[in-house]
Amino acid sequence: MQTxxxxxxxxxxQNPGTSGLRKxxxxxxxxxxxxxxxxxxxxxxxxxxxxxxxxxxxxxxxxREAIQTIIKMAAANGFGxxxxxxxxxxxxxxxxxxxxxYQAFGGLILSASHNPGGPDEDFGIKYNVGNGGPAPEKYTxxxxxxxxxxxxxxxxxxxxxxLDTLGSQQAGELKITILDPVADYADLMQSIxxxxxxxxxxxxxFITLLFDAMHAITGPYAKRILVxxxxxxxxxxxxxxxxxxxxxxHPDPNLAHARELAERMFGPxxxxxxxxxxxxxxxxxxxxxxxxxxxxxxxxxxxxxxxxIPGYAKGIAGVARSMPTSQAVDRVAAHYKIPCYETPTGWKxxxxxxxxxxxxxxxxxxFGTGSDHVREKDGLWAVLFWLNLIARRRQSVADIVHEHWxxxxxxxxxxxxxxxxxxxxxxxxxxxxxxxxxxxPGQSFGEYTVKYADEFRYEDPVDGSxxxxxxxxxxxxxxxxxxxxxxxxxxxxxxxRIYLEKFEPxxxxxxxDAQEALAELxxxxxxxxxxxxRTGRAGPDVTT
Ligand code: G16
Numbered sequence: 001m002q003t004x005x006x007x008x009x010x011x012x013x014q015n016p017g018t019s020g021l022r023k024x025x026x027x028x029x030x031x032x033x034x035x036x037x038x039x040x041x042x043x044x045x046x047x048x049x050x051x052x053x054x055x056x057x058x059x060x061x062x063x064r065e066a067i068q069t070i071i072k073m074a075a076a077n078g079f080g081x082x083x084x085x086x087x088x089x090x091x092x093x094x095x096x097x098x099x100x101x102y103q104a105f106g107g108l109i110l111s112a113s114h115n116p117g118g119p120d121e122d123f124g125i126k127y128n129v130g131n132g133g134p135a136p137e138k139y140t141x142x143x144x145x146x147x148x149x150x151x152x153x154x155x156x157x158x159x160x161x162x163l164d165t166l167g168s169q170q171a172g173e174l175k176i177t178i179l180d181p182v183a184d185y186a187d188l189m190q191s192i193x194x195x196x197x198x199x200x201x202x203x204x205x206f207i208t209l210l211f212d213a214m215h216a217i218t219g220p221y222a223k224r225i226l227v228x229x230x231x232x233x234x235x236x237x238x239x240x241x242x243x244x245x246x247x248x249x250h251p252d253p254n255l256a257h258a259r260e261l262a263e264r265m266f267g268p269x270x271x272x273x274x275x276x277x278x279x280x281x282x283x284x285x286x287x288x289x290x291x292x293x294x295x296x297x298x299x300x301x302x303x304x305x306x307x308x309i310p311g312y313a314k315g316i317a318g319v320a321r322s323m324p325t326s327q328a329v330d331r332v333a334a335h336y337k338i339p340c341y342e343t344p345t346g347w348k349x350x351x352x353x354x355x356x357x358x359x360x361x362x363x364x365x366x367f368g369t370g371s372d373h374v375r376e377k378d379g380l381w382a383v384l385f386w387l388n389l390i391a392r393r394r395q396s397v398a399d400i401v402h403e404h405w406x407x408x409x410x411x412x413x414x415x416x417x418x419x420x421x422x423x424x425x426x427x428x429x430x431x432x433x434x435x436x437x438x439x440x441p442g443q444s445f446g447e448y449t450v451k452y453a454d455e456f457r458y459e460d461p462v463d464g465s466x467x468x469x470x471x472x473x474x475x476x477x478x479x480x481x482x483x484x485x486x487x488x489x490x491x492x493x494x495x496x497r498i499y500l501e502k503f504e505p506x507x508x509x510x511x512x513d514a515q516e517a518l519a520e521l522x523x524x525x526x527x528x529x530x531x532x533x534r535t536g537r538a539g540p541d542v543t544t
Contacts (some may be wrong), residue, residue, distance in 0.1 A: 001172025002157040002510055003076040005529050008032040014040065014147035016140040016403075018346045018488030020126025022112045025062050028123045032153070032472065037155035038070055038108070040146035042077045044139065044379060048105045050080035054098050054128075056090025056181065057110025058217040058251075058280040058409050059242040060117030065111050066125070068160045072366050075174040076154035079105075082174060085181035088163045091217045091281030093370070093378035094185040095131035100374065102185055104320060105128055111217075111280035114252035115491065122491050133351035133375030164455035184222045186379075189225060192311030192373055193384045194391070198230050201391035211383065212261040212276035215243040216251040221281065221380055230387075236271075251278050253285035253367055254544050255292060266290055266493060273397060274456045279377030282347075283367040286384035290399020294413050296326035299363030301404050302385055306361060308392045309385060311373065316360035320353050322346070323456050323471055323481045324499040325365040326411040335408065343468035344458045345485065351375050352462035365499065367544075385423070399440060400508070409505040412517045416530060416540035417487075418496040426486055426494035429529050433472050433484055440474060448478040474528060479503040483524045497523050498540070516541070 003334070007394060014021055014037050021037055028034050042048075053074055057063040067088040074082055083102055084090075090098065092109055099107045112124035127135045127143070135143075158171050168177045189195075201207050211230055213219035219240035226232040234419060239247065253276035255262040265274040270289040277284055286293040293301070301318050306312035318339035321329050329464035330521035333340035341359060343349035347368065353359045354372045363369035367386075368377035386397070418426075456470040480502040487495035500518045504510060515522070526532055532539065 001075060001305055001532065003154055004151050004157060005154050006032070006035070006427035007152050009038055010126065010148050010150050011036060012148065016126065020026060020109070020124050020133060021487055021490055022115065022122055022124035025038045025121060025123045026118055027063060028066070030171060034066055034069055034125070035073065035153045035155065036150050037143070038073050038127060040143050040150055042073070042109070042147065043146050043150070044142040046360055049078040052081040052083060052102060053079045054083045054090070054102070054104045055094055055106030056095050057088055058125065059087070059089050059244065060112065060246070061121070061244040063110050063244070066161065067163065067188075069155070070108060070477050071161050071171070071176065072156045072158065073154060074101055075156040075158070075171055078080060079174060080177045084178050086164060086166060087129070087181075089217060089220070091221060093282055093374050093381065094181055095219070096128060097185055097188055098179070099128055099130065100132040104130065109280070110298065113280050113489065114250060114278040114283060115489070116246060116250050117119040117279065118248070121245070127373070131355055131375050133354070134346070134348040136348050136351065136465070138465065140351070142390060170443070172331055182221050185221060187227050188373060189384055191410055192283070192309065192381070194310050195229065198384075203231050207273060208389070210261060210264055210271045210274040212236045212253070212258045213237060213240045214249065214251040214253065214258060214276055215241060215247040216277070216279045216281070217240045217242055217260050218277040218281040218380055219268035225380065225384070226432070238294040241396070246279065251279050251474070254281050256420070256542065258285060259462035260285070263465065272389060275383045276384070278367070279526060281379045284369060284379040284395070285367055286382065286386055288401075291398040292399060293397065294326070294365070295363060295367045295369065296321070296328050296365050296411060296413050297401060297404070298382065299325065299361065299369050299401060300328035300408065302369060303329050303361050304404060304408070305389050305393075308389050311370070312360060315318055316361040317357055318353075320350055320359045320362040320397065322349070322364040323473070324415075324497070325363065326413040326501045327479070327503070328408065328411040329363070330406045341461070344456065344467050344487070347365060347377055349458065349460070349505045351466070356462045365413070388422070389438075397453050402462040405499045406507050407509045409503055410510045412502045412512070412514050413499050414506055414514045414518055415420045415544050416498045416500070416522070417542040417544075418535055418537060418539040419490065419492040421496055421535050422493045425534055426496050429496060429531055429534055430472065430484070430486065433529055437472070438538045446520060447478070447528070448524060450476045451477045455506065463542065474524055480521055482528065484523060484529055496531060498523060
């Protein structure tokens with residue numbers, strides 16, 4: 001096998017964000033851009049010679065091309081085996097499982113998640129470590145450092161590899177195994193959930209369902225599991241063919257982007273259950289006939305009902321949520337006397353807690369929920385969890401949610417996103433907020449008295465690592481909160497997120513519209529942050 005060492009110049013913008021490096025496709029297509037970042041990852045890792053790397057992506061534009069480059073670089077850098085999903089496809093949770101199952105050294109996942117795809121849209125790459133989870137910050141920081149001084153990369157010379165035929169092939173000393181991207185993952189799901197109960201409940205017509213794969217990676221997974229294994233009708237999985245540009249849509253599972261699903265779930269003759277997943281299959285949106293379940297509520301409901309699912313029948317060790325996620329799950333944890341951890345945004349922060357056995361379930365307001373079965377959030381797992389719950393409780397989604405609120409109270413919640421804000425304006429808002437923090441505690445604004453105002457800092461209880469500046473929090477005596485953060489996943493300007501939350505114990509007030517119930521807090525958020533004023537916008541671009 002002939003290997004070339006190619007001279008290169010560093011790019012100064014290869015700093016991974018919340019979840020890997022995400023940029024426009026055209027940025028990745030610059031000479032040496034992808035190669036520099038991949039070589040920076042390999043240069044930062046140690047002792048991988050002869051070991052196995054998992055490789056796959058969400059099938060977006062540039063996926064196949066990038067995979068061919070990475071195969072040749074992995075060969076030149078001395079990996080022993082590559083395990084690649086057929087067609088270059090692997091959902092993020094399936095990649096996590098494959099890394100764990102085959103005890104790989106790590107994996108490269110090619111995805112920009114819920115961001116749109118196509119020649120003018122987004123691409124991304126992230127490295128997952130041997131536990132199957134996203135590389136922790138100490139890794140991503142060293143990838144970035146290395147990318148700033150890189151002078152060459154290594155690449156082997158051989159023909160492009162056939163990604164579509166299952167089985168093993170040899171390229172020089174490198175063994176390349178193309179595997180069915182769905183099979184191992186489907187087996188894992190079968191080991192957690194009660195497939196015979198689900199089959200019976202779907203077969204009897206008690207559960208009717210609609211799953212929107214958004215022309216992204218979960219199509220083949222949903223077809224195999226929901227249709228072939230559980231007997232749902234083929235029409236219950238829509239937009240099931242993965243497309244390089246996701247059909248021109250945002251593969252982002254929310255009511256705005258999963259429009260067909262939303263129309264049917266809130267229309268006459270809505271199915272009992274509806275859900276969607278994102279570009280790479282790790283996010284989920286849960287709905288029932290005429291009801292949308294917020295991701296924060298979904299996590300709390302899962303935690304409260306986990307004992308009904310075979311895989312968690314022995315109980316859960318603890319739970320975790322990202323800081324901006326509502327405190328609904330905290331109430332469940334307090335009730336069942338299990339630990340509850342608050343982490344910064346980013347799935348990578350759950351890894352140590354899961355590995356140490358401190359938590360079993362975790363989730364985020366950004367449509368992510370998961371458990372210790374893999375080290376990523378997992379869209380179809382969440383779907384199967386809810387289906388199993390509906391089948392066990394023989395209740396509608398709305399009844400399950402409303403009973404939960406009655407028992408624990410409702411954390412009324414919403415998030416306002418201001419997208420593609422000029423970076424200097426977004427930074428100005430953060431500075432302005434930061435300057436107010438010391439004087440806020442004790443001040444009253446109508447019925448809201450500030451209890452604490454700070455910038456979230458996290459000390460990992462397992463390895464002691466510290467993460468600073470993880471979002472601005474203003475908490476009130478009555479448990480309400482306003483949180484401000486700059487997103488780490490956008491590719492244009494800055495995205496400012498405002499998270500709003502209010503606890504409502506009174507069941508008579510549980511059925512209010514969230515925007516109305518939060519109106520006063522929304523006004524306060526503007527008072528503190530001057531976001532509309534400073535951006536010159538009439539309101540948020542996206543409300544979830
Ligand atoms: C990623 C991370 C999540 C995070 C989300 C939003 O999700 O894995 O942990 O909550 O981004 O992050 P931000 O608020 O910084 O944009 P995904 O599905 O995009 O990989």
